[in-house]
Amino acid sequence: MKxxxxxxxxxxxxxxxxDVSTRVIAEDLGMTLVDxxxxxxxxxGELKGEGIKSHFLPARNLAHLINQGExxxxxxxxxxxxxxxxxxxxxxxxxxxxxxxxxxxxDADEPLIKEQPTVRNxxxxxxxxxxxxxxxxxxxxxxxGLRVAPYYGCLYQRPAKMVSSVQIxxxxxxxxxxxHDLMAALGATVVEHRAETTCCGGKNLLSDxxxxxxxxxxxxxxxxxxxxxxxxxxxxxCAGGLDALQxxxxxxxxxxxxxxxxxxxxxxGIAFGHRPEELHVGDMESGSLxxxxxxLAEPAIR
Amino acid sequence: xxxxxxxxxxxxxxxxQIMEEENxxxxxxxxxxRWNTMLKTRVHSQRDLDSWxxxxxxxxxxxxxxxxxxxxxxxxxxVAQEIPAFNPRQFIYWVRVGRKDDLIKNADVIWRxxxxxxxxxxCPKEVNTAEVIESIGQWLRTQVPEKMDPAYRANHEAYRHxxxxxxxxxxxxxxxxxLSKLGRQKELFGPDLRQAAVKMLKDGRAIKTLLIGRPRHWxxxxxxxxxxxxx
Ligand code: SF4
Ligand code: SF4
Numbered sequence: 001m002k003x004x005x006x007x008x009x010x011x012x013x014x015x016x017x018x019d020v021s022t023r024v025i026a027e028d029l030g031m032t033l034v035d036x037x038x039x040x041x042x043x044x045g046e047l048k049g050e051g052i053k054s055h056f057l058p059a060r061n062l063a064h065l066i067n068q069g070e071x072x073x074x075x076x077x078x079x080x081x082x083x084x085x086x087x088x089x090x091x092x093x094x095x096x097x098x099x100x101x102x103x104x105x106x107d108a109d110e111p112l113i114k115e116q117p118t119v120r121n122x123x124x125x126x127x128x129x130x131x132x133x134x135x136x137x138x139x140x141x142x143x144x145g146l147r148v149a150p151y152y153g154c155l156y157q158r159p160a161k162m163v164s165s166v167q168i169x170x171x172x173x174x175x176x177x178x179x180h181d182l183m184a185a186l187g188a189t190v191v192e193h194r195a196e197t198t199c200c201g202g203k204n205l206l207s208d209x210x211x212x213x214x215x216x217x218x219x220x221x222x223x224x225x226x227x228x229x230x231x232x233x234x235x236x237x238c239a240g241g242l243d244a245l246q247x248x249x250x251x252x253x254x255x256x257x258x259x260x261x262x263x264x265x266x267x268x269g270i271a272f273g274h275r276p277e278e279l280h281v282g283d284m285e286s287g288s289l290x291x292x293x294x295x296l297a298e299p300a301i302r
Numbered sequence: 303x304x305x306x307x308x309x310x311x312x313x314x315x316x317x318x319q320i321m322e323e324e325n326x327x328x329x330x331x332x333x334x335x336r337w338n339t340m341l342k343t344r345v346h347s348q349r350d351l352d353s354w355x356x357x358x359x360x361x362x363x364x365x366x367x368x369x370x371x372x373x374x375x376x377x378x379x380x381v382a383q384e385i386p387a388f389n390p391r392q393f394i395y396w397v398r399v400g401r402k403d404d405l406i407k408n409a410d411v412i413w414r415x416x417x418x419x420x421x422x423x424x425c426p427k428e429v430n431t432a433e434v435i436e437s438i439g440q441w442l443r444t445q446v447p448e449k450m451d452p453a454y455r456a457n458h459e460a461y462r463h464x465x466x467x468x469x470x471x472x473x474x475x476x477x478x479x480x481l482s483k484l485g486r487q488k489e490l491f492g493p494d495l496r497q498a499a500v501k502m503l504k505d506g507r508a509i510k511t512l513l514i515g516r517p518r519h520w521x522x523x524x525x526x527x528x529x530x531x532x533x
Contacts, residue, residue: 014507100361206477207453
């Protein structure tokens with residue numbers, strides 16, 4: 001199965017763990033990922049204030065997708081997913097905004113958007129297109145006994161009108177559950193908690209250490225006090241605050257915010273029998289490698 | 303007791319709007335305590351609708367006219383729970399009644415939105431509240447740029463500069479620009495970041511980051527992004 005794929009800047013560089021684990025499990029599942037060529041940044045939410053211009057970077061990527069003969073693209077990073085979905089939605093609505101988007105592409109010597117693009121999130125794609133049964137069949141090392149707290153963040157399921165997870169796959173915008181279902185299919189113990197869709201404040205990660213520290217601290221401590229061994233996430237921006245800068249969260253709310261964090265795709269990879277090194281689990285900064293090594297070494301806890 | 307503490311939605315009022323006496327006898331009747339809390343009448347003589355015109359004309363603010371002031375956006379808002387003065391419903395109200403003074407006074411608060419889209423998702427009238435707030439923030443940036451907290455400005459400018467120059471984001475480069483704008487470049491080699499930097503040098507991610515490159519004929523795209531005639 002050929003699937004167009006958009007990794008984006010951060011997955012191509014420091015968040016390779018998310019990219020590589022996506023590719024590894026896709027290969028296991030018989031998917032052939034084809035990258036969107038000559039990609040640019042999606043805008044990372046930072047140009048939003050600039051009205052129509054905020055659509056330029058996502059539109060450039062969507063135009064390249066269509067030019068490659070594809071209309072559907074799978075995206076792992078939630079920020080890219082949001083930005084591309086938002087522009088695809090503007091394209092679908094048409095009117096003056098679409099005309100302006102095409103005019104920008106023309107001025108930039110880029111191809112126009114000649115067809116309606118569809119933007120899919122890797123999580124809902126795995127559950128909705130590949131299917132949980134197929135995924136369960138590939139499990140070689142069931143995650144039995146590992147207590148996983150799913151964390152969706154914001155942009156996978158909001159705003160409902162613009163995202164494929166809700167519009168195509170029928171995800172619940174208030175209480176998303178696909179990651180719960182997926183983790184259960186891997187044999188993990190799913191830990192429900194009250195911060196599954198609260199915001200990590202990632203947009204202001206650099207500029208507002210206090211609020212992002214507080215918000216991430218609350219998510220981590222909520223998951224941990226609910227009994228989680230590991231928080232499974234799906235956004236590199238969230239990972240910035242929850243994993244790489246976890247020390248800030250700990251500084252804000254104390255040791256209850258100390259919790260291993262991993263991309264859910266890495267957990268799928270482990271369950272599919274891959275070594276943690278292949279999935280770059282060691283790139284995570286929150287003790288995830290120790291956790292997984294311990295888990296793999298002691299079948300007794302499974 | 304704090305001034306006006308008995309008022310519901312106290313955060314919507316300024317201190318100097320509230321009249322309250324600890325002990326007050328009026329016409330021989332003792333109305334000491336919270337019974338004598340009054341609000342000063344405000345006369346709004348300068349209605350300035352520039353912000354409204356700007357917001358509704360923008361591709362991200364056009365849904366503002368649908369708002370019925372129900373307050374669902376504020377009820378679920380991430381930032382409102384941290385900063386009581388952050389109130390998306392009220393920002394929209396101020397825009398629509400032309401309260402430029404209040405908007406300017408609270409510009410620094412408005413810029414703190416984290417873009418979580420809870421407001422948009424909860425709005426019953428299809429206002430894209432998150433983007434309307436962004437649009438109001440953008441208008442304020444043209445009015446009172448100096449009011450922006452230096453860290454927020456450095457963040458915005460660093461992102462803008464990296465995006466238009468390279469077309470792709472290298473996080474270390476972004477962080478370096480952000481810190482140097484604030485004169486905090488030393489932190490790059492401080493204990494918090496050094497460990498991660500050394501690790502990335504060793505495991506090859508630093509090289510990948512340096513080699514991220516630019517999209518093809520980026521100059522054309524850059525021209526579109528920096529064209530000030532396009533808003
Ligand atoms: S939820 Fe929508 S209609 Fe209600 S106050 Fe907010 S923007 Fe207005
Ligand atoms: S997007 Fe901004 S205004 Fe809307 S709920 Fe989130 S923080 Fe509040």
